[in-house]
């Protein structure tokens with residue numbers, strides 16, 4: 001082979017490698033998005049079962065049962081485990097999505113990017129079902145901001 005042929009071969013291989021890298025990044029992102037959607041399906045089912053058991057959805061607001069270090073998503077997981085069917089359902093989540101990163105004994109429900117989910121439910125202002133939000137691949141959110149463009153919710 002001449003030097004030119006070798007160089008052309010190297011360039012072609014580099015282009016192919018870059019293409020494969022882009023495709024595999026895209027596919028990882030798509031499979032993470034599918035994973036978070038499947039995660040919401042499981043949590044929604046657990047919320048329905050909690051509702052069947054208690055006649056209401058878990059209240060995300062702090063109450064005296066929990067210390068101040070227990071945040072919304074920790075409280076949600078804990079409360080779901082109080083209703084037997086909801087507990088069985090929520091524990092079907094992949095173990096990688098149930099973590100106690102701050103080691104306070106309360107499990108956090110996280111998304112495939114390692115960020116805690118956000119749980120909101122405001123029955124007084126007309127919410128008929130709780131909202132779960134993943135901050136998406138950028139791990140950040142912000143109202144009317146580019147950061148929430150890739151957010152994913154259960155709605």
Ligand SMILES: [Ca+2]
Nearest residue numbers: 069070071104
């Ligand atoms: Ca905590």
Ligand SMILES: [Ca+2]
Nearest residue numbers: 100102104106
């Ligand atoms: Ca914790």
Ligand SMILES: [Ca+2]
Nearest residue numbers: 135136140147
């Ligand atoms: Ca985001």
